[in-house]
Amino acid sequence: MSWGGKTVATLAFGAGCAVFGWFVRDLAGFDRKIASAPPPAAPAVAVIAAAAEPFNPPEPFVGHVEPVQEVDVLPQISGYVKEVKFAEGADVKAGDLLFEIDPEQYAAADRLRHAELEKARSEVAVAEAEADRAARYLKRMKSTDARGITQTELDQAETANAAACAKLASAKAGVAEAEANLAIAAFNLKHTKVFAPISGRIGKAFMHAGDYVAPTKGALARVVQTDPVRVTFPITDREYLAWRAERDELRVRLKLADGSFCADEGAWDFDDNEMSASTATMMVRVLFPNAARALVPNAFVTVLLDRKNPKPVVAVPAPAMVRTAKNTGVWVLDADDRAHFKAVKAGRRSEGRVVAEGLEPGSRVVFQGVHKLGEGMKTRVVDASTFK
DSSP, X not given: OOOOHHHHHHHHHHHHHHHHHHHHHHHHHHHHHHHHSOOOOOOEEXXXXXXXXXXXXXXXXXXXXXXXXEEEEOOSSOEEEEEEOSOTTOEEOTXXXXXXXXXXXXXXXXXXXXXXXXHHHHHHHHHHHHHHHHHHHHHHHHHSOTTTSOHHHHHHHHHHHHHHHHHHHHHHHHHHHHHHHHHHHHHHHHTTEEEOSSSEEEOOOSSOTTOEEOTTSOOSEEEEOOSSEEXXXXXXXXXXXXXXXXXXXXXXXXXXXXXXXXXXXXXEEEEOSSOOTTTOEEEEEEEEOOTTOOSOTTOEEEEEEEESSOOXXXXXXXXXXXXXXXXXXXXXXXXXXXXXXXXXXXXEEETTEEEEETOOTTOEEEEESGGGOOTTOBOEEOOGGGOO
């Protein structure tokens, strides 16, 4: 039995029609499924009501504690230390006796200079008498009739008067010299006692009884002022301009190494007179009371700058701030919970919050789920605890 060409063609055509019909029926069923599928759910977001409130995050700086005064106690004379008059590490006041240098040779020199001065003064008295006598003799000779004296006698009288005047001048110079020598001796004797030049805390004694000291042999001790102290810290050129503009409005506090804070606030002392060429910073100096001695010179502390009376601003959680290619802003919801992008200027940041300049108080700001949003998109507000 054989098949003709027409018969084969007819069978092939029928099979193709059957396949096409099945495809059309299946496609129609797929369209019905799409048409009946529910719309996508609105994205879940967590929102916060923006409110104007004081936002005063402190700006930290690394500060260095410096004494306002620190003095090395140096001897003005040479000699042997007779006695140390202070306890190491004690508080001293300006004028307190610290060291005594053996005064024996200086006391003897002082007595000698006093005697020399008295001798010089007695020589002046003798010279004054001789000068007076020579002057009176010369006057008498000049008043005598020229026929009663010779020229030689007159010349001798003038020479004697000049010599007496010169002797008197020399005697007076001797007094001035003796007075100067006595002043030096008195200075040396006075400085056998070494006194504290400033009030503060004294360290250890570098010299002790029996040690030979001299102005060229180094310091005897060191006194450091402890109350008040100065805290210095560097600020950049931009920070310096803000510091000058707002200095009277700023509060300066200190945080110590253990995390505690100083009870007293600082008071501006002065700024440097030039910017550092190597660091592009300027040193600012602030005075702090230090009665409790919590601040030790050469220690490092954290300086905190904030405002005395901060103005209310709108701050939002940091995750709410979105940066796009064009600007920075936040997503806010309207009354229908639809999202709208609001361009704002990001300001100061602290502890997970950032100032949103240009955002109206009362705005409902999205801070969770921001990555899902688009302009005008319907949202579903949920509790923030549902986000992980």
